Amino acid sequence: MLSFLETDKDLLKYSSFHTPATARYFFELREKQDIPKLHNIWGFAQENNLPIVFLGSGTNILFAFDIFEGIIIRNTLKGIEWKDNIVTVATGELISPLSLQISKKISEKFKTSEKGPHGPDKSFIRSGDMGNSCENRSHSSPEEGLSEGDVLKSTTSEDTEIGTGSSHFTEVFSLFGKWVGLPGTVGGAVAGNAGCFGFEAKDTLIQANIFDMETGEYITLRNKELDFSYRHSILKDYSNWFLVDTIFRTNLISDDTTNPRTFRSGKQPGGFTCGSFFRNPPGDSAGRLIDQVGLKGHRIGGVKVSEVHANFFLNDKKGSYQDILTLRDLAKEKVQEMFGIELQEEVRIIENK
Numbered sequence: 008m009l010s011f012l013e014t015d016k017d018l019l020k021y022s023s024f025h026t027p028a029t030a031r032y033f034f035e036l037r038e039k040q041d042i043p044k045l046h047n048i049w050g051f052a053q054e055n056n057l058p059i060v061f062l063g064s065g066t067n068i069l070f071a072f073d074i075f076e077g078i079i080i081r082n083t084l085k086g087i088e089w090k091d092n093i094v095t096v097a098t099g100e101l102i103s104p105l106s107l108q109i110s111k112k113i114s115e116k117f118k119t120s121e122k123g124p125h126g127p128d129k130s131f132i133r134s135g136d137m138g139n140s141c142e143n144r145s146h147s148s149p150e151e152g153l154s155e156g157d158v159l160k161s162t163t164s165e166d167t168e169i170g171t172g173s174s175h176f177t178e179v180f181s182l183f184g185k186w187v188g189l190p191g192t193v194g195g196a197v198a199g200n201a202g203c204f205g206f207e208a209k210d211t212l213i214q215a216n217i218f219d220m221e222t223g224e225y226i227t228l229r230n231k232e233l234d235f236s237y238r239h240s241i242l243k244d245y246s247n248w249f250l251v252d253t254i255f256r257t258n259l260i261s262d263d264t265t266n267p268r269t270f271r272s273g274k275q276p277g278g279f280t281c282g283s284f285f286r287n288p289p290g291d292s293a294g295r296l297i298d299q300v301g302l303k304g305h306r307i308g309g310v311k312v313s314e315v316h317a318n319f320f321l322n323d324k325k326g327s328y329q330d331i332l333t334l335r336d337l338a339k340e341k342v343q344e345m346f347g348i349e350l351q352e353e354v355r356i357i358e359n360k
């Protein structure tokens with residue numbers, strides 16, 4: 008047994024569903040100097056045949072067990088470093104405050120450049136150049152135009168290669184403003200290619216720095232190597248790859264005036280929920296389908312389908328993971344029956360083997 012592992016850790020507050028659960032082994036990674044310990048944890052897990060699960064803020068995870076016979080590694084690594092328009096962020100940083108910080112900085116920078124002798128800075132990249140839909144988008148990745156090893160330099164000439172100017176905007180907003188109010192950590196957002204209002208992790212990520220727990224070595228992956236798709240990245244396929252920090256391009260702007268906070272407060276419920284439970288089927292919305300089968304407000308034990316957004320399950324009366332799974336099964340069954348569509352979970356469900 009490794010001395011730095013906690014045992015029988017209460018996980019109640021570590022998932023946004025707030026259901027009772029315990030982890031046999033638990034490690035909170037707070038400092039970068041402790042990253043090599045992950046290699047020891049991997050060895051311990053192999054010897055004892057234990058699964059490992061990485062946890063950010065738990066806003067997209069359901070603990071579907073009473074006691075998890077495995078190891079939960081919670082990430083609270085912090086650190087933000089700027090270099091020109093590029094920011095390197097430790098993955099335990101929360102995405103919403105980070106986005107607010109980036110958004111303010113970039114909007115200010117653009118406004119200042121507008122007043123300068125050369126007019127608006129043409130290195131800024133407009134959202135119109137990136138496509139609009141959250142799904143199946145095809146556009147240049149943020150790393151395009153950057154040569155190997157140039158990632159951190161971010162000079163204007165490199166930016167200009169992929170930017171197409173922005174002088175026609177009358178008012179400018181940083182695309183990161185769209186993520187203000189998005190719950191969770193940077194690690195969770197990149198692992199799941201999180202996104203909203205047409206802006207996904209894959210639109211800004213240049214490079215991911217990963218610790219391979221199995222070999223004890225660091226590897227770096229560029230945007231295209233992360234195999235991003237709708238709510239997916241390659242990180243979801245490798246239980247030994249812990250995402251340590253991410254490098255984002257920040258000079259992304261739009262003239263979209265949607266206020267994400269107002270939108271969320273009007274269309275999404277508060278309380279103990281993990282957001283959208285199911286992925287949206289192509290061309291449709293899981294919330295619409297669940298609403299159509301009459302499950303809005305339907306309750307199982309302490310958990311109900313939200314009346315505000317039918318793809319949100321709310322644990323409003325001290326429900327259990329079993330309540331959530333029963334509600335999930337019911338929604339899947341009804342939608343399959345009525346529409347012939349098989350809903351797929353967006354929330355990651357962690358179970359014992």
Ligand SMILES: Cc1cc2nc3c(=O)[nH]c(=O)nc-3n(C[C@H](O)[C@H](O)[C@H](O)COP(=O)(O)OP(=O)(O)OC[C@H]3O[C@@H](n4cnc5c(N)ncnc54)[C@H](O)[C@@H]3O)c2cc1C
Nearest residue numbers: 063064065066067191192194195196198201202203250282
């Ligand atoms: C009210 C509400 C609204 C939401 N709205 C949206 C939305 O609009 N758009 C959207 O995309 N999502 C949304 N979500 C879901 C959630 O916010 C995102 O998925 C978020 O990015 C998850 O971050 P997290 O830190 O909580 O990850 P967790 O839930 O802790 O983990 C998610 C996944 O990432 C993996 N992971 C976490 N950290 C690492 C790491 N360092 N290395 C490797 N893998 C890692 C985990 O193993 C897990 O598979 C919403 C959730 C809530 C509660």
